[in-house]
Amino acid sequence: MISIVSIMGTPSFLNAADEIPTAASVGGVYSNLIQVTTCPNDKEIYGEFRDYGYWRGGVWCGQTARAGYWVWVSPRWYVWENKKAPLQATARNAH
Secondary structure, eight states, rough: OOOOOSSSSSTTTTTOOEEEEEEGGGGTTTTEEEEEEEOOGGGGHHHHHEEEEOOOOEEETTTTEEEEEEETTTTTTEEEEOOOOOOOOOOOOOO
């Protein structure tokens, strides 16, 4: 079962009723959704979920696809503008 989260300030390419699966942001790793592309045939290749990472964009599924961080949650690709920086280990004070 996929949990659903709504977006405040829904991007113009989504309908107000559209819901974004929480898995699509990979637990908050990605932010600023810039595109959603429906491509049901990709399920055969990517299964139910895939954090594909950064792709520079181009044509995908007959659509112009934007550069960004791509996450597959069947049957759609979610393209994000930003990725959180990995947490840095804090330096311990030497005694």
